[in-house]
Amino acid sequence: MLNCYGNRCLNYTQYQNPTFSTKTCMPTMTSQKGPPSCILAVNAGSSSLKLQLFSVGRSDTIASDLVPKLLLKSAVSNLASPPAKFTFQNFEKHGHSIESQDLKDIQSVVGAFEFFLKFLRKDRSGVRESQVDEITHICHRVVHGGEVGERGPLVMDSRTLKLLEEVISLAPLHNGPADLIMKAALKSFPKATNVAFFDSSFHNSLPDFIRVYPIDQKVAKARKLRKYGFHGLSYHWILKNVAGFLGKDENETSIIALHLGSGASMCAIKNGKSFDTTMGLTPLEGLPGGSRSGTIDPSLIFHYSSRPADSDKVSSVELSHAESILNLSSGFKGLAGTSDFSEILATDPPTSESLLAINLFLDRILSFFGSYWLKLDGGKGGIDAVVFAGGIGEGSSTFREMIVKGLDGLNGNFDGMDSEKNRNGSESCEVVYSVGDGIGKIRLLVCKTNEELEMTEECLRDDRLW
Numbered sequence: 001m002l003n004c005y006g007n008r009c010l011n012y013t014q015y016q017n018p019t020f021s022t023k024t025c026m027p028t029m030t031s032q033k034g035p036p037s038c039i040l041a042v043n044a045g046s047s048s049l050k051l052q053l054f055s056v057g058r059s060d061t062i063a064s065d066l067v068p069k070l071l072l073k074s075a076v077s078n079l080a081s082p083p084a085k086f087t088f089q090n091f092e093k094h095g096h097s098i099e100s101q102d103l104k105d106i107q108s109v110v111g112a113f114e115f116f117l118k119f120l121r122k123d124r125s126g127v128r129e130s131q132v133d134e135i136t137h138i139c140h141r142v143v144h145g146g147e148v149g150e151r152g153p154l155v156m157d158s159r160t161l162k163l164l165e166e167v168i169s170l171a172p173l174h175n176g177p178a179d180l181i182m183k184a185a186l187k188s189f190p191k192a193t194n195v196a197f198f199d200s201s202f203h204n205s206l207p208d209f210i211r212v213y214p215i216d217q218k219v220a221k222a223r224k225l226r227k228y229g230f231h232g233l234s235y236h237w238i239l240k241n242v243a244g245f246l247g248k249d250e251n252e253t254s255i256i257a258l259h260l261g262s263g264a265s266m267c268a269i270k271n272g273k274s275f276d277t278t279m280g281l282t283p284l285e286g287l288p289g290g291s292r293s294g295t296i297d298p299s300l301i302f303h304y305s306s307r308p309a310d311s312d313k314v315s316s317v318e319l320s321h322a323e324s325i326l327n328l329s330s331g332f333k334g335l336a337g338t339s340d341f342s343e344i345l346a347t348d349p350p351t352s353e354s355l356l357a358i359n360l361f362l363d364r365i366l367s368f369f370g371s372y373w374l375k376l377d378g379g380k381g382g383i384d385a386v387v388f389a390g391g392i393g394e395g396s397s398t399f400r401e402m403i404v405k406g407l408d409g410l411n412g413n414f415d416g417m418d419s420e421k422n423r424n425g426s427e428s429c430e431v432v433y434s435v436g437d438g439i440g441k442i443r444l445l446v447c448k449t450n451e452e453l454e455m456t457e458e459c460l461r462d463d464r465l466w
């Protein structure tokens with residue numbers, strides 16, 4: 001039985017290597033000091049909660065290197081288009097059995113986290129009670145780090161939770177739930193160290209002329225109103241794995257990365273640094289998503305909330321309500337009635353609504369692509385690869401093919417698409433695989449993103465978090 005992480009495939013016998021034994025999970029008597037021995041990684045997305053549990057061993061080759069071993073993987077997906085689906089896979093249980101069920105009553109990531117915690121302690125999970133108590137570190141994906149997130153990951157306690165409360169309104173679909181999950185984790189695992197890893201940190205390198213909005217700069221600075229950018233854990237994972245795949249240093253790798261999931265964004269990575277990205281002050285800017293509008297004329301908000309031509313008659317839609325409409329009932333949901341893009345792609349025969357959603361998404365992606373092509377000097381060899389990731393980017397060969405077809409007009413030195421690899425590549429065990437013919441200078445790649453393992457690896461690398 002194979003299991004993938006990093007760019008490696010491990011088989012079950014390698015899994016039994018005693019250096020990776022769960023015995024490495026020592027019970028913690030006080031808040032953990034010293035290297036982590038058991039890490040729970042929690043990724044609260046807009047339509048899903050993804051979790052992985054790792055024990056930590058020493059590398060066979062470099063004894064000082066800490067290596068995570070995957071113990072279990074669990075997810076609650078489809079939260080935005082119920083019923084939510086729960087999956088739980090215990091890699092220590094014989095046959096790596098997968099448990100799955102519909103959760104009719106769970107509609108939020110916080111409810112999903114509570115369900116997961118209860119399930120973990122059930123016999124059916126195959127996880128020993130003592131093993132749960134051995135968790136020394138909990139890594140949380142927090143989408144918006146505001147100014148505190150600029151300095152990188154942050155150990156959570158009542159003081160740092162307060163600091164993050166200030167930016168909850170800047171990532172309304174994410175930071176509120178993450179805040180509640182961190183509070184629940186602090187309560188349920190009082191001996192563990194909780195660390196927040198920020199999606200926004202990766203974009204600290206954005207140049208001023210890209211991150212500044214053309215508004216009064218006194219107000220902008222005082223209220224920290226600027227582009228932050230998100231999906232940064234995913235982009236760093238993509239960067240390091242694509243650099244490894246290409247045999248290049250991270251800081252010599254330049255790519256256009258497309259993270260297309262319930263929330264969708266793109267990033268122009270220039271020599272290992274984020275140079276531009278489509279999301280902004282909040283995850284609402286840029287591409288449309290499952291229920292988010294993406295970029296619109298800012299005046300549209302006022303047309304929602306008032307009737308400009310008839311100014312004394314104010315409509316019943318208030319500004320905060322308009323914000324919630326743009327976040328929760330726009331995007332694919334507003335266009336085609338569902339936030340589930342796989343359902344839209346599978347509509348057979350296609351309806352005018354499904355075609356509109358697909359063509360509009362494609363159009364916005366190509367608009368940003370053209371812009372990033374120029375910014376990275378694509379015509380002069382400034383781009384190594386185009387990389388697809390996220391639920392849609394990894395899951396839909398059809399949509400990847402549509403995007404690549406749309407790039408024809410650039411007349412760039414792209415790989416041609418290899419239809420066979422594009423259709424069947426997902427069966428590959430590799431984290432990064434090619435969907436191109438390898439003839440062009442710009443490779444077409446898919447990267448199986450893994451925000452949970454990204455946080456875990458960072459946690460093991462950064463001893464300030466222990």
Ligand SMILES: Nc1ncnc2c1ncn2[C@@H]1O[C@H](COP(=O)(O)OP(=O)(O)O)[C@@H](O)[C@H]1O
Pocket residue numbers: 045046047048260261262263290339340341342343345390391392394395396
């Ligand atoms: N095989 C697939 N083909 C097309 N779309 C897919 C596929 N698998 C998942 N998706 C879509 O990916 C989106 C969820 O992406 P994901 O990255 O898991 O979400 P989140 O933003 O919650 O992390 C949903 O719109 C879902 O329909």
Ligand SMILES: CC(=O)OP(=O)(O)O
Pocket residue numbers: 044045046047143199230231261262263264283
């Ligand atoms: C930032 C963001 O939109 O994240 P997700 O796609 O996980 O909802």
Ligand SMILES: [Mg+2]
Pocket residue numbers: 045046261262
């Ligand atoms: Mg996600």
